[in-house]
Amino acid sequence: MTAPATSMATPKLAIRHLNKSFGAGAQQIEILRDINLDLATNEFVSLVGTSGCGKSTLLSIVAGLETFDDPTSGTGDYSPVHIDGAPVFEAGLDRGVVFQSYTLLPWLTARQNVEFALQAAGMEAAERRRVAEEHIALVKLEHFANAYPSELSGGMKQRVAIARALSYRPKMLLMDEPFGALDALTRQQMQELLIEVWEKHRLTVLFVTHDVEEAVYLSDRIVVMGIGPGRVRETFQVDLPRPRPPEIVESEDFLALQHKVLRAIREAAQRLPS
């Protein structure tokens, strides 16, 4: 089931009948089938599912980094992804992306990495430095602004990456297992930081993770995807109050929802391919 768009307002992000397959002919593999998903403005939505359900591929397509099946066979005016009601065809500054791998450019300092993005966004040099410093401070790395990525820990690198993705004020943030490579403790700190930043600067977020606790803690809504091929199987509204303190993960409501989502993932993974 997909979450029907509440027709009151245009969704920030709308995915309509998205199909994706790799290869051609007999070797064609269907990755995603008929994905429909809406994100309201400032909504935080997590995509969860077993590996191979295509959640990362879906995020890449939304980011404009991956192609989709085009039923019009390449006329160039079809896109299953819409932002503010308009179809989007390629990657751009309206979507900030945080990758799972560390994507800080190693020859630039933390601050210069943010400035790099701001320059691409066309910001004046004088302004760049100020905005970059502001965002480095937002992720609490003031003291590491002049450090090179080789001097930063994995968690710090991802904080800079988040600062960079936020700095040019995209319409939404797309995060592909951004904390997947971090150890449990750092991961938890990063989640707390992200939620703090997000509660301060509301933004539409599409977040891919395989960590259900993370999804419940961060999201307004959780979308469970199944395999064979990847599709949206179930959607859970997360009605936990905000702001969410770290202790919330021990509350009964939290754990109940976490179990429900886990069960849904397991069921979605077991369903036979069709």
Place this chain on the structure above:
Amino acid sequence: MTALDGGLRGPNTGEATLAHSAMNPTPNAAPPSIRPGPRRRKRRRGGLRAPISRGRFAGIAVLVFGAIALCWVAAAAAGVVRPIFLPSPMSVIAQLGKLAADGTLWNDMGISIYRIMVGFLIASVMAIPLGLLVGSYFTWEAAIEPLVDFVRYMPVVAFVPLSILWVGTGDAQKFLIIWIGTFFQQVLLVMDVVKRVPKDFIGLGRTLGLPDRKIISRIILPSAMPGIWDTLRISLGWAWTWLVVAELVAATSGLGYRIVVAQRFFQTNTIFGYILLLGVLGLLTDQLMKAAATHLFRYTTRGR
């Protein structure tokens, strides 16, 4: 200094002990359970992948050079080999001194360095942009990679007669041979380096709305630069070989030419001296390139 001087990197003492007992049975070694703590760390030196100090490293290297030189001196002094085949080190040094004093050596060296620099620069300046394109676009790869792969298996030496036919025996022919010997290898090496630029770096460039041209110049090139520098350093080593090959066959000056002349007059000491000189020049350029790399790409090692 302890990290440099001591055993295996990191806290993995179990492995270090194992490495020691397997690799380094020194006379005073005893099972770790008998000897108490303080001596263990010392014994681990020289174990599997265990770092040794800079001084130790240099000492061992010098020792090996010294041992070989000593063998040479001994063999020459004992007269086991006729000097026409193996001149004594003293006669080699004396000959080099003589050639340096009358300017021949500096002249030969100057012309050879000039040739290698020009030939190598032409090859590099052409190979880097082409390697960037071939590594970045599959169309370019399809057009260039199989061709370059084919050409690079053709023996460079076989091009020498042809190169003389084409451009004569002047400097241009030396440039051409150096170019043939390095350019094709460089293209493939640069391509490989470019392909190793993380895919997400390119994805980042896309999400920032950068056009391909800027992704190449502002992300791929700087990201590949340490690797490209390394391929330059390696191919410069080869260039020395191609230079001498070209000079041996058809030249009226240069280090290779002097070696051929010396052979004609059975001046084995000159040949030895020049071969050693070429080795030193190669080593020197290599070290210079390495030093430049640590300076240029400081950011990769800071904080490590």
